[in-house]
Amino acid sequence: MHTECVCVVIVCLCVFPQPNSYDAVEPVDVEEFLMTQLRSGDAELMQELGEFPDDDLDVDLVDRECRTIRHSVPDEGVELDPHVRDCVNGYTQPWLVVSRSSFQSKSGFLKLLQKQVFETDVKSPSLAVLCDDDSTQSTVTSSDFDLRGLQPDPRLDSLLRFSNPEDLDRFNMEARHGNRHPELFSLYPPPDEEDIVEIRPIPECPKEHMGHRILVRCQSFKFEIEIEPLFVTMALYDLKEKKKISENFHCDLNSEKMKDFLSSHTPHIDSSTQSKAAIFSISYPSPDIYLVIKIEKVLQQGEIGECAEPYLGMKESDSGKNKDKLEKLRNQAEGFCQRLGQYRMPFAFATVNIASVITTATLERDMADSDSLNGRSSLEKKAYLPRRNSERFSMMEDQFNLSSSKPSTITIQTFFKQEGERLGDEDLFKFLADSKRTSNIQRRSKTISGCLKLEVTPSPESVMPCLSPELIPIKPASEKSTRLIKEVLEFPSNDVYVPHSIYRNLLYVYPQKLNVSSRGNIRNITVKIQFMNTEDPSGALPVIFGRSSGPEFVSEIYTPITYHNRSPDFYEEVKIRLPARLTEKHHLLFSFYHISCQQKQNQSGSVETLVGYSWLPILNNERLQIGQHCLPIAVERLPVNYSMHSPEKMPTQIPPMKWMDSHKGLFSLEVQSVSSVHIQDSHLERFFTLCHALEGKPTFPIRVRDEKLTENKLEHELKLSIISLSSSALEPLVHFLHLVLDKLFRLIMQPMVIAGQTANLAQIAFESVVSVVNSLHTSQELAKDHQGRNCLLATYLYYVFRLPDTPFELLNTGATTTSPWISTDSRYSTMGRATATAVGTMLLQSRIRSSSNPDIPAPQSPEDAEVKNILAGKVLTHTHIHMLCIITVLSLRLFFTTQPQFHEELALQMVVSTGVCRENVYKYCWFFFELLVKSMAQHVSQMEKQAVPRKSRFSDRFKDDITTIVNVVTAEIGTILVKQQKELDQAEKVNISLAFFVYDLMSLMDRGFVFNLVKNYCNQMSAKSVTMSTLISMRLEFLRVLCSHEHYLNLSLYFSSPTSAPNSPCPSITSQTSSSCSLQDQRIVAMFDLSQEFKQQHYLTGLLLTELSAALDMESEGSVQRKAINATYSLLCAHDLDNRCSRSDVRTKIAALYLPLVGIIIDSINYLDFTESRGGKGKSNGQEEDFESVTPINQSVAMAIAGNPFNTLSGKIGSTLTAETSRNLLVCFLWIMKNADQNLVQRWVVDMPSSQLSRLLELLTICVSCFEYRGKQSSDKVSTQALQKSQQAKARLEEALLGGMGARGEMMKRVGGNDRTMGQRENLRWRKDLTQWRQTNDRQDKSKAELDQEAIISGNLATEANLIVLDLLEVIVQAVPLSDCKDNAVGGVLRVLLHSLICNQSTTYLSHCFSTIRALIVKYGDVLFEEEAEQCADLCQKVLHYCNSCVDGNRSQACATLYLIMRYSYSSASNFSRVKMQVTMSLASLVGKSSDVHEEYLRRSFRTILAYAEEDTEMQSTQLPSQVDELLRNLNSILSDTVKMKEFQEDPEMLMDLMYRIAKGYQTSPDLRLTWLQNMAEKHNGKNCFTESAMCLVHAAALVAEYLSMLEDHKYLPVGSVTFQNISPNVLEESAVSDDILSPDEDGVCSGRYFTENGLVGLLEQAAELFSQGGLYEAVNEVYKIIIPILEAHRDVRKLSTTHDNLKRAFDNIVLKGHKRMFGTYFRVAFFGSKFGDLDEREFIYKEPGITHLPEISHRLENFYSKCLGDGVLEMIKDSTPVDRNKLNPNKAYIQITYVEPYFDDYEMKDRMTNFEKNFNLRRFMYTTPFTKSGRPRGELYEQYKRKTILTTSHAFPYIKTRINVIQKEEVKKNFLPAEQMKERESELFIYLNPSYPLSFPLLLSLSLSHSSSLQGPLEVAQVFLNEIPADPKLYRHHNKLRLCFKEFILRCGEAVEKNKSLIAADQKEYQQELKKNYNKLRENLRPMLERKIPELYKPIVKPRFENRDSIKRHSFRRAQEESS
Secondary structure: OHHHHHHHHHHHHHHOOOOOOOOOOOOOOHHHHHHHHHHOOOHHHHHHHOOOOOOOEEEEEEOOOOOEOOOOOOOOOOOOOHHHHHHHHHHHOOEEEEEEOOOOEOOOHHHHOOOOOEHHHOOOOOHHHHOOOOHHHHHOOOOOOOHHHOOOOOOOOOOOOOOOHHHHHHHHHHHHHOOOOOOOHHHOOOOOOOOOOOOOOOOOOOOOOOOEEEEEEEEEEEEOOOOOOEEEEEEEEEOOOOEEOEOOEEEOOOOHHHHHOOHHHOOOOOHHHHOOEEEEEEOOOOOOEEEEEEEEEEOOOOOHHHHHHHHHHOOHHHHHHHHHHHHHHHHHHHHHHHHHOOOEEEEEEEEEEHHHHOOOOOOOOOHHHHHHHHOOOHHHHHHHOOOOOOHHHHHHHHHOOOOOOOOEEEEEEEEEEOOOOOOOHHHHHHHHHHHHHOOOHHHHOOEEEEEEEEEEEEOOOOOOOEEOOOOOEEOOOOOOOOOOEEEOOEOOOOOOOOOOOOOOEEEEEEEEEEOOOOOOOOOOEEEEEEEEOOOOHHHEOOOEEOOOOOOOEEOEEEOOOOOOOOOOEOOOOEEEEOOOOOOOOOEEEEEEEEEOOOOOOOOOOOOEEEEEEEEEEOEEOOEEOOEEEEEOOEOOOOOOOHHHOOHHHOOOOOOOOOEOOOOOOOEEEEEEEEEOOOOOOHHHHHHHHHHHHHHOOOOOOEEEOOEEEOHHHHHHHHHHHHHHHHHOOHHHHHHOHHHHHHHHHHHHHOOEEEOOEEEOOHHHHHHHHHHHHHHHHHOOOOOEOOOOOEHHHHHHHHHHOOOOOOHHHHHOOOOOOOOOOOOOOOOOOOOOOOOHHHHHHHOOOOOOEOOOOOOOEOOOOOOHHHHHHHHHOOOOOHHHHHHHHHHHHHHHHHHHHHOOOHHHHHHHHHHHOOHHHHHHHHHOHHHHHHHHHHHHHHHHHHOOHHHOOHHHOOOHHHHHHHHHHHHHHHHHHHHHHHHOHHHHHHHHHHHHHHHHHHHHHOOOOOHHHHHHHHHHHHHHHHOOOOOHHHHHHHHHHHHHHHHOOOOHHHHOOHHHOOOOOOOOOOOOHHHOOHHHOOHHHHHHHHHOOOOHHHHHHOHHHHHHHHHHHHHHOOOOOHHHHHHHHHHHHHHHHHHHOEHHHOOHHHHHHHHHHOHHHHHHHHHOHHHOOOOOOOOOOOHHHOOOOOHHHOOOOOHHHHHHHOOOOOOOOOOOOOOOOOHHHHHHHHHHHHHHHHHOOHHHHHHHHHOOOHHHHHHHHHHHHHHHHHOOOOOHHHOOHHHHHHOOOOHHHHHHHHHHHHOOOOHHHHOOOOHHHOOOOHHHHHHHHHOHHHOHHHHOOOHHHOOHHHHHHHHHHHHHHHHHHHHHHHHHHHHHHHHHHHOOOHHHHHHHHHHHHHHHHHOOOEHHHHHHHHHHHHHHHHHHHHHHHHHOHHHHHHHHHHHHHHHOOOOHHHHHHHHHHHHHHHHHHHHOOOOHHHHHHHHHHHHHHHHHHOOOOOHHHHHHHHHHHHHHHHHOHHHOOOOHHHHHHHHHHHHHHHHHHHHHHHHOOOOHHHHHHHHHHHHHHOOOOHHHHHHHHHHHHHHHHHOOOHHHHHHHHHHHHHHHHHHHHHHOOOOOOOOHHHHHHHOOHHHHHHOOOOOOOOOOOOOOOOOOOOOOHHHHHHHHHHHHHHHHHOOOHHHHHHHHHHHHHHHHHHOOHHHHHHHHHHHHHHHHHHHHHHHHOOOOEEEEEEEEOHHHHHHOOOEEEEEEOOOOOHHHHHHHHHHHHHHHHOOOOEEEEOOOOOOOHHHOOOOOEEEEEEEEEEOOOHHHHOOOOOOOHHHOOEEEEEEEEEEOOOOOOOOOHHHOEEEEEEEEEEEEEOOOOOEEEEEEEEEEEEEOOHHHHHHHHHHHHHHHOOOOOOOOOHHHHHHHHOOOOOOOOHHHHHHHHOOOOOOOHHHHHHHHHHHHHHHHHHHHHHHHHHHHHHHOOHHHHHHHHHHHHHHHHHHHHHHHHHHOOOHHHHOOOOOHHHOOOOOOOOOOHHHHHHHHO
């Protein structure tokens, strides 16, 4: 068996290879190590992060929130049943919460940020601001501008101050470190919430269930006449469920006059009965919910219809007419009120559909979103709502929403008269259904006009003053005596799954029907209902809730009366407050009376006549009697003890009782309870009954419902009741869940002694707990959180669960001096310290047995008897207490070892469980883990074990059980991953649960033991045969939870890390010598490696970094790498924002802990994705990049050109990280570098190999790109997410970032005094829409202030990140003297600095960056200028760019730097000529590429540099000042070209002509010409002219090839520009001038990076890419023909592979696109008029994009030149005829535009076969113009001529420009040739007859066959030219040729007509017939002309020399064709 397992593991490891040393190492003994550290005196540093190693768990009693001003509890002084007592205790005792000590994080840092100045955010000031006087404004752009006329910028005092480099370094460092931002992560966005697993949501606090609440205010009510008091009762009904869903709300809206009618019947009126507003609750909204309003009146003589007559025909407004009648009616009503005022009768009713009242603007789709109105989270909401996929939920969600409704006032004007026979609920539902189906319901029912005004609004969260359904005032209570609002109790239409949380004990009685028709003299019947506690008439309890305008509680109530009805229906609801303790005597008594409505003469006395009695006992077998009942009626006084029996089963009495109708059931009623103490489920009731029987002192037999149990059956029945708990209905189980679990846990803990034997119930009770947990989890009705935890169970564990009471406490429950139901748990005080008395009481349990094995008695102690005797007394004296305390102390250790603990029993049960129980235990292990942790925390708190060493807190047996549990759960996870891939989600949840369990154990147990659990977990997981990605993902999430621990840093022993290098006598590194490399140095290098020693000592950190390293080594697993990086990132973020880590020495220690991460990141440099920002622009801008700022050389080509300067391509090859993940990893690197000890980093750099240093420098380059500032208007995700303006948003951010149960959650709870709800955190990860920093990513939702704040944060992040990089570069530079790679280091540092200058930088950073560059020049100028010439050229260009800055500070720094470069190159390096060339090229590049060149700023900078030269006293004796002056004059002249270019920014053609001219002028300066060619390429690229851009680069490559051929003689290199002829003949203009004029090896000439083989390849590769973009795939092939030999010579196989891939793609495109490609369109543009200056009378060919129409270019040029010349000056010549200059207006300008086509001679067409060849290398173009000899353009067909004009350009298209001037024009005049036109038409038809054009020719066909009178109609042409044979024989052949063309044409037309027939649809048949008719007509008209032949043409031509050759006869070719046919 074991051998097989080993084999499996070996196989798995082969399949899924793991990195070396991936298994977890053996951890150090943490506790022992800590004790050692404390003894060694490091205690102070250890205390830095909190009281450590003390506990960080608090066991607190939290007062439960009570909605009402007092708890709803039974009356005091009543002895309660055990069950009721437990319930009340459960509803009132405080919550027991185990919480973590919290630490504050930093806040308010965003307010301290200073705004960084970026040039992109600054608007450049106008020229007037810069000039000193007005005179300069007119001459500032002239080429002979005098620089000395300008005022220079302020100079830097420190430029030449320092002679000692060390002083300069110190000065720069102090400047850099001043005013820095300490917390880097406060500027960075929080981790993505998708990855946050360490947040354990705090469950919603248990509270009373409330649905959607509606506030209904009754404003007024009256009928047309007011003659009597009327009473309003309203309730909600659900038509769909046919159920009443609320209790009644009684409202009195009568006037004071009407109320006086009843004054004799209302002795007093309680304020609660005067309420006119009610809050209704609706848990399940539905469109079928109705508010039913019933109107009652005082009983009077007459049926309902008769009583309603006055209301039907009389109005108060007619008082004049009906005054007497109304007065009479009022008098009658007053009489009835005085006599019958306590009796009522039904009168009318009205209904309101709630859905029709709700006026929602939009239907909310997400139910949880509307819950905020009630302060309810989605977690609680889902706990009782139906599941989402149910029909009811979809109906609720789609049709109805109450929370978003608006206030509305309803006026009800129609009331329906009640009918005496239809008063029941069934009749009401029938009426509602009918009214819903039809609108004419009023016709079938009598209606009464009236007016009832109601205001319906969503109820606010708190309403003042308000009463609960029990009439207890709700907080906040109002001190003013305003009218109260009542909460109306809801009867939910469906089950509600919320545990009871308040004491509620109500009974509702609904009389339904009475049938006494057999008693003829009984009418006008009412039922008096009383709640009796004895049989005595005085035993009626005042527990019935009164109606409106009366007492709150009454002892009796009467049902309304239906006049003269012997079988009345009732609709009354009687609400009763049940006593807490019910006995067999309690019963409902019903007395039936006949009421005399009319007082007979000479009769006085009672109006009541007793008819009979009935009753209903409240309890039946000690269970509440609810449901339907039909009771018989006794007609005589009831006998003694009648209440002990039910009336149906009344035993025979002597004398016998008299019953109405022979003891038949005559009175129907329904009884329902709403109670949180009475259980209506048989399984639960049986369980609780048996438990309480055992807890007390039971007397046998015990009654359980109908059974009586003897003592020997009790154990069996109890076990059965425990087992059957999970079979109980879900709703009652949930209602009493807390009590059920408490009882089961008590059974696990407490052995039961039954019949003298100890019953072992622990196992059964545990299995029942598991079964209940399983039932709740598997129910589809109950909600779970994101970790799969059932919300109800999570709530129970967090708030409710406490250790089961000991038997002593059970016996003494309720014996305290406080109220018995207000629990004060003495076990838990502030820190849960038990008093001596409390501990002493536990000593009574000397005979406690283990519930798992009760046969093992606990050891006896001699003190037991004494303690027992002392505590058995009723009164404890002071002596006894003192003695007890002594005993407590002496027996504490013995007691602890003998007392069985709940956590031990629970762990044992988990270990020994089997079968299904075991499966479910580990499936829902989170519950048992949290149960264990809370019980362990209480155990530690109770027993004062804080003073006990951690190793001794828990028994070895318990530790073994914990180890077993962790191993089993780990094995379960592995099993799921291996065998059940579909259950991956379940495995992840179990994994997280296990992680949180271990996390909690670290706060309670021996940390060394816990670390061993972690080791076992990691190694056990590694042994599973799962994929590496799954393994890393699981281990990562596990570790991420552990690392979120409050004391993670101390657990990782961060304080044991060395943080500094060996002490040096001098702070300067230069004072150290190479001999200092020693064992210490090796240790320093090792600190940056993830060694075994590191993993062992810093255990959790080592494991996390191991996972990160393994994840980065993986291929194609982006999600795993993202998880690993984000885990590390969130951890460092937490440290950065932790107040405890604010001290610099602590931060240094923490940074030292993460030094191996630096090594990992450097090794993983090839995985980083920085493409989005490396070029200085980011993808995240959401905007098109400005073409001015895009480099024409792409990144890969640039790297190739540069020859991979950092040599980093040899590293590991893995999958590339995403840009966001790369940023997260890099910010970790920056944080470590920011906080690490700089001396340590220096020594590390000194000993670093050259290759490693190169990788470090490349990493810094990437950092600069990744954290570039994006600009205020395009703030990206970084600044967007970091913006935390409001306190609430900040709190949520910090919780998402740092949350969870550790410091990252708790320490933020009190920041800023923000009191947040405990359940809020649940929403952060799993409800994105609630997280404000995510929402604000939508730019349109942000205010200007928010955008400004974003920009400030983003700017500070960019500045700080770059300054960290700069700090590290300074460290590297200062380490250079001791390193062996001096040259490599200096050059590499300069590369990074130059790259940072490319990016968008703040003025703050630039000042420090330029300072560093100047220091670099001072210290290593010789290396830079000699070895890094290429870098110096870049440096000149970047510095010159900032000389153009509109920000004064940037310009000042750049000027100082540029002057220092000139000074040093002159004085020290002796290569000033090279610098001059580089500066000149830089300026040319700058003015050529950039559109925002400000010559005024540049000239100001030139003046400042000149000032430096003039003021430099040391250099005045040299030639430097004059040399600088000369250079600046040359630079100034270049600016004049810029001025001209600016004038033509809007005219791309003119701009390119100017740039072309400038480039041409640099023919003798190849560097500058190359620069301008690149500038032109960039401009073209920006205009999407890819072909011209490619041509610019081809010319540049040819230029490079020319000079390479002078320097090197390699066969594989191109032989100058000649090699490029196949691409374009224009390239020959790049031929170099003779050697005597220019030598390429002259200093400074051809020294740029492009004048190399790599540069040549880079240019050509970019050209090929652009040709491909332009669709010229054939040119791609020609370009690669030049590249491939070079790559072959270099043996660059990788690039060759890419090259051939690109070639294949190009050829595939040729095949695929072929004839579909659209090449350029060409136009002739001629300019006329002196207004055009040099353009006058010049002609150009313009190349436009494919499918450009003549109106488009015409419109473009017209618009542009109209703006330039002014309105009314420009005219467009509409035709193409030759222009007579004399006829033009000299004051106007004219443009003539003509469409032209490429023109080829016949011999050229042989070589131009393809479409590409006919559109490439074009120099000749042709256009035709019609004319007649009379001078008119057009005439009759026979006199029409056309002129063909051929134009020749100076260069071939495509060229480096899009317009080329015409150098030659020739014209060819010819007659109009009909044959030519007909041949074209025939060819077109032939093409369209091809199968590839099936649907394209109907229009052409229609034109061909039409009988149009147009000049070129086919028939018209034939009639003109074929009607007669020409007289001139010379025209015979032309005539015959035209005839044959027509013959062929008519044949093609016939074929086309037939083909068209097969293509048309049915609706085109008429069109086809018309075509056919036209075709036949045309053919008939043409037949005579086509059949007529010229005989002379068909005579044989016989010549003598061919007569003897019979084999060949020279006939006419056509004649021969005819004969052969």
